[in-house]
Amino acid sequence: MSPPSKIENYIGGTYRPSAGNERFETRNPATGEVLAVIEQAVVADLEAALESADAGLAQWRELTGAERGRILRRAADLLRARNEDLARLEVLDTGKPLQEALAVDILSGADCLEYFGGIAPAIHGDHYQLGANFAYTRREALGVCAGIGAWNYPMQIACWKSAPALACGNAMIFKPAELTPLTAAKLAEIYTEAGLPPGVFNVVQGDARVGRWLTSAPGIAKVSLTGEVGTGKAVMAAAAGTLKQVTLELGGKSPIIIFDDADLDSAVSGAILGNFYTQGEICSNGTRVFVQRPVLDAFLSKVTTRAERIRIGNPMDPETQLGAMISEDHGRKVMAYIEAGKREGARLVCGGRRATVQGCEQGWFIEPTIFTDCTDDMTIVREEIFGPVMSVLSFETEDEVIVRANDTLFGLSAGVFTRDLTRGHRVIAALEAGTCWINTYNITPIEIPFGGYKQSGIGRENSLAAINHYTQLKTVYVETGKLSAPY
CATH class of the missing domain: 3.40.309.10 (Aldehyde Dehydrogenase; Chain A, domain 2)
Structure with missing residues (x-):
């Protein structure tokens, strides 16, 4: 698979030219050759992505968990079927060995989509019997979430962030690292082919200005970042202005x-x-x-x-x-x-x-x-x-x-x-x-939580733990008898 000569932002289920005229090149780390020209998203593009995500969210939330899960599992099948082509694209983008990309990068992303597609029907609240009365909780989607990726595992990270978000009924605007912009757009194409409604997963390209907008925009409910500690601190500070939920997977010296x-x-x-x-x-x-x-x-x-x-x-x-x-x-x-x-x-x-x-x-x-x-x-x-x-x-x-x-x-x-x-x-x-x-190291199956203490981050990726980060809990108390007041 060869990269396209030009990559636009993916908004509303299709590629759209940027409203601005700023472009940047992405290069093969191993050879220095230009792989593609990337269109930098500007504020008008980001606003369009948010509007599209809101529209898609309304449709996505109406589906049952089983219906959402089927779409995610279909996308997982497409990733596996295209492993070799996508792995080669990942190698061009990252400079990592082909044998690694074939064995891990795309297939681990497919595992993630399959896992969260499988548990999507089981995302629910609890029932509490309180004498003749009762209460229950609902796990509800947060809304539009922003995912900000890192350059070392572009496809895997895009899946790690989008799969739990989508399984829970959220929409996502995803910003790949500007050094590795190629495969996130391919994931967006696969989601669309699998049946994801337009706007539920958008990809916006660009530098740190895009991340800053996503982190501060009032219409975005949550930000999930994979990056270095300084960036994580900046994201957390910016998100505080609108009290966004934040998960951060940062650096280490393990x-x-x-x-x-x-x-x-x-x-x-x-x-x-x-x-x-x-x-x-x-x-x-x-x-x-x-x-x-x-x-x-x-x-x-x-x-x-x-x-x-x-x-x-x-x-x-x-x-x-x-x-x-x-x-x-x-x-x-x-x-x-x-x-x-x-x-x-x-x-x-x-x-x-x-x-x-x-x-x-x-x-x-x-x-x-x-x-x-x-x-x-x-x-x-x-x-x-x-x-x-x-x-x-x-x-x-x-x-x-x-x-x-x-x-x-x-x-x-x-x-x-x-x-x-x-x-x-x-x-x-x-x-x-x-x-x-x-007695082993760096084994991270999707079924177990991944994340750190101290300045290595906040929250956890993967496993059932991720569901807590992409839902909010609503409590409902139900009175079954006649209500009386003491005054």
């Missing part, structure tokens, strides 16, 4: 803790997946790897050997395991962190250089990088890098590592590797993180 009784090969696999998958551009990555001192040398030997075997190459090559950074600016930022690690005394044991890939000379490819002899105060240990950079730290005792692992403003994820499951559960209970794993 710990992986490897005890000396762990299955070391599994722990190495967890550390590799938690640092180098999608070029390290994953918010939940476990980039602070704490290794108990008796197995530190063995771990470093194994993880270095594995990292050095990772195949860097053209993302479209099925054999490639590590692709391109999303942009030159981001690649330079990651390299600056690597230089800071060297400067502050961490010992580089693997990678640390920009790689050149034949036919992709304009892309920013960075070798899988591992530092050891790290200390908790180093820049590479404190700040989110969002690139293929692992910091290895040693520890002596369980109590010590818990304190150090929690010493961060973030709290998105954490992982523990140990054969002692009692200790595993005990340590996880003490860690300040919202999404945790024991």
Whole structure:
């Protein structure tokens, strides 16, 4: 599937040219070639999207949960049928390896639509018997919701936000990241083909100005953002003006803790997946790897050997395991962190250089990088890098590592590797993180909640927990007898 030469905003079930004349280009991160020209949404476009969403919402709310669910499941089937074409489009947009996009990006989005399509008929309130009287609650849609996506998993994030919103009877205006605008529009096409009424899912393209409008517009009831912490704070502040509901899935600097009784090969696999998958551009990555001192040398030997075997190459090559950074600016930022690690005394044991890939000379490819002899105060240990950079730290005792692992403003994820499951559960209970794993890492099936503590976010994506974020609860008390007053 080739991207269209021009991408307009998708409003009311069709593409519409922008009311303004501002355009921007989106480029292939691996080659630098222009993929498409994108029409920047202006206020008139955003107002049209909101008007369209209001009209679609009136029709969508009238459908039963079962009817809404059938449309979502039909869209899931279409995503799966077009996995290969959409995955290739995602690779052009993000620079990630094709093997990853084929296995995860589109199919996980389809899983999400199928899951929420399945539970849409079961979204209901509760009944309370109160003697002869009774009460009940209703779960009602919020209205028009705004979704603001990130550039690392464009299709998956668009599904994670839209599927629960639509299942609950809401409409959504979705803004993809300006660096990865291609596949959200394809999702909109699929929703329309599956039978979604016009306006129930609109896509508006553009930069931060679009996000600011969506966050402050009085007609929007809720904003769901995936992004970095600074953006999350700005969204929360802007939403306060109209008391919008907000869910935020933000950044992380997550710990992986490897005890000396762990299955070391599994722990190495967890550390590799938690640092180098999608070029390290994953918010939940476990980039602070704490290794108990008796197995530190063995771990470093194994993880270095594995990292050095990772195949860097053209993302479209099925054999490639590590692709391109999303942009030159981001690649330079990651390299600056690597230089800071060297400067502050961490010992580089693997990678640390920009790689050149034949036919992709304009892309920013960075070798899988591992530092050891790290200390908790180093820049590479404190700040989110969002690139293929692992910091290895040693520890002596369980109590010590818990304190150090929690010493961060973030709290998105954490992982523990140990054969002692009692200790595993005990340590996880003490860690300040919202999404945790024991003896694995970065596994996020749609059935379980995903989200963080502290400055890693507010609320949860996925699972039944998401229903609470896209509905409001109405309580109704019913008097069955004759009402009398004391005066």
